[in-house]
Amino acid sequence: MQLSNFKKMKNKIIIMAVSATLFGSISCNDFLDVNVNPDKVDANFVTPNYAFPGAVTGSYAIQARNLNAFASLQMNSLAGNSYKFGTPFIDDYTPNITTGYNATIWDTLFRNVTNFQKIIDYNDPSGTYANYKAMSLVMKAYYVQILTDLYGDIPYSDAFKRELNVFPKYDKGEDIYKASIAELEQAIQIINSGAGSAPSSSDVVFGGVMTDWVAFANTIKLRYLLRMSNVTGDLATYRDQKLAGLSGASFSSSDVTVNPGYSSSSDSQQNPWANYWIVLSSGARPTTGNQGYTLYTVSEHMAIALNGNKVHLPLKATTQDSRDVYQKFNGITDGRRGRMFTLVSTTDDVGVTTSNVEGVRQGATPGQPGALSTTPARAVSVFGLGAILGNNNSITSTDVNTAFISAASSKDGVLLSKAETEFLLAEAALRYPANFTNAQGHFEDGIRASYNYFGVTPVSSDPNTDPSIYISKINSVPKLGWTGSNDNKIEAIMTQKWIALTTVNPEQSFFDYTRTGYPVTPMSSISPAGQVKPKRLMYPTSEYSSNSNNVPSMTAADVFAKNKFTPFWAR
Structure with missing residues (x-):
């Protein structure tokens, strides 16, 4: 037997063993006990119902850890305990943004988005895995937005192909946004067509409820379009057309979470x-x-x-x-x-x-x-x-x-909280009242959803533990509640979202701050006078080493200035 044929047969044997487990008795915990390295196996032998849980959980892990820590420190929500640890987080506080600063975010998220792309590209002539492809399109768009918002222009059209293109060119952020929105729309079309088998426990987000995936896709699409609130010209025309298409759409009505069977077993x-x-x-x-x-x-x-x-x-x-x-x-x-x-x-x-x-x-x-x-x-x-x-x-x-x-x-791990969805709808109704309504109602529901998420139980000794009482108090306070000018209300939305997303998804508040300047967030006590927060991260060392002919050359100073390197929606 030729060596190449032997390798193929070996891979088939591995996947047959995996498939027997998958199509037999599947436990959620199996998704956390992956012993087969997909990089060693022909991609078309790894079925989407096996690949999808790992792609989601692997992406969420970097979001819950490194991305959460970065944004929590930049948004001045958390600090280092200097009573026990001297002066921790100097690079974050200064801030000292280099090619090595939080490079794990880029390296890991790109690798995991590639796993979603493998599912999208999976050879499935019968259409059995159509829903997995739709779910992967949504998750790809979810994480591509984070990468684009953190780094500006990134590889996209040539990316996520592994050995087929190891030197991907860079695409403009605005083009990536349009392509991602198109993929969200494609996902919705696939789901609405009724094609493919229904996912069950392999869908570690919604358990196979595809209408929830449609609502999630609409909500992520709204997040994309609101990020473009400051653009002008043709981009503004595009944004407004897409916003009009979301009028009357369904949006996520509860927290969007991931749980493949998390436990304390290990x-x-x-x-x-x-x-x-x-x-x-x-x-x-x-x-x-x-x-x-x-x-x-x-x-x-x-x-x-x-x-x-x-x-x-x-x-x-x-x-x-x-x-x-x-x-x-x-x-x-x-x-x-x-x-x-x-x-x-x-x-x-x-x-x-x-x-x-x-x-x-x-x-x-x-x-x-x-x-x-x-x-x-x-x-x-x-x-x-x-x-x-x-x-x-x-x-x-x-x-x-x-x-x-x-x-x-x-x-559960949180991908999108109900609170964030309500604040997105509040901003949409405030900025674009022709397409969305009830801005104040969504704002107040965002606060209620946050109270519910954190498990606040009203007690008589602290009236503010009743969200209705808290809301009634803040709604006479410009910039904190629903009163004053529209700009005051935008600041109130961003302030309440900042509180609600602390420890949950703080990266979204970092992007909001870059876009709107709200909520006002002080620099650390060791930042140089006049220092501002970074508007993006630098491309990591790994990219300058492996894709040097394509990665844009930039300096540390470029991170803090509005220039061609800034995410397009913040220029």
């Missing part, structure tokens, strides 16, 4: 967010690399916002921060705060004890403003039960025990 089977930020399957806290339950705390910026502009100084009565950015929060305690982060009890100089979210100013070390020294050592807030478990209220303590580990490990 580290590899845990929800990757919990494994990275909270606890390992053994019950130990994660400590590898930038991981670490005690490394991260809430930032002073987020703490002030959640506390209603209450600042606790050691042995002094609670006071207010005088900076303009915090005045809209005056006296409005956010009812989500105790579920998002743990509360710390402090006693002032007249013996009054209060519980607040206690954070650290980004870049500050003990003894500096925002990280004042205390004796004993200052306590800071860490991730709360709502951030860890969502609206699961069966666990009442962050203390590590079997029930806590199990609940954290098995939690």
Whole structure:
């Protein structure tokens, strides 16, 4: 037997064994126990119902970890606990954006988008896997938007072909947007045609409910088009035509999540967010690399916002921060705060004890403003039960025990929260009232959805834990609630979305900030005077090494300026 034929036969044997498992008794946990390396097997032997779960879960893992950490620090939602770790995250705080900064995001997401493309290109003359191709088109568009928004122009039309094209050319961001929107529309057409077999447990997002995939595709399409709110000329005409086509469409009515059978059986089977930020399957806290339950705390910026502009100084009565950015929060305690982060009890100089979210100013070390020294050592807030478990209220303590580990490990991963969908619809109705309606209703429903996600239970001692009471208070406050000019309302949408997406999908708030300038987000205390936030990331070292003839040459300064390298919708 020739060597080439032997390899083919070997691959067939491997896939036949895998297929026997897939078409026999499938367990969700099987999707987390993949021992066959698809890079070693002919792609057409890996059926889409086998490939799709791994493509989704692999992509979500990098989103839940590296992308979440990057955006949480850039949006000043989280900070490093300088009481225990000196001055962590200097590159993030400065910020020092290089070809090595967060390069894992590019390297891993591109690899996983390639897996979606393999499903799309799968040789399926009978159309059996039509729905898997549609689902992969949606997921490809979902992650391509993140890559385009982070890096501007990227390889697209020549990309995702593995060995067939290892030197892909770069496409313009606006062309990628149009192509991705077309693929979302193609996915909807495939689903509506009724072609193909119905997915079941292999669909780790919706469990084979294809109408939910249509609503998800419409919502991602809306996100694309709203990102283009500032474009002009032909692009604006294109945007408006596509927005008109979404009038009356269905959108995601609940959180869009992924769960292939996450559990505490092993580290590899845990929800990757919990494994990275909270606890390992053994019950130990994660400590590898930038991981670490005690490394991260809430930032002073987020703490002030959640506390209603209450600042606790050691042995002094609670006071207010005088900076303009915090005045809209005056006296409005956010009812989500105790579920998002743990509360710390402090006693002032007249013996009054209060519980607040206690954070650290980004870049500050003990003894500096925002990280004042205390004796004993200052306590800071860490991730709360709502951030860890969502609206699961069966666990009442962050203390590590079997029930806590199990609940954290098995939690769904969030691709798109209902809160974000409602805020997208609120912005759409405010900007484009000819096509969308009820802007205020969607805005308020976004807040309610966020309260529900974090599992806030109304209690009489804190009226703000009732979302209706909180909403009634903020709606007399421009830039925080639904009042004032349209620009005030845009700032309110972005502010409430920033709070709602903290620890969930904070990268979307980073893109919103780049596009709108809201919510106003201070730089760290160690940023140079006049420093601004990056508008994109640099292409990674791997791209300059492997695709040097095509990757654009740019400098670190280009990251912070509006120029040809900036994502097209932010120029």
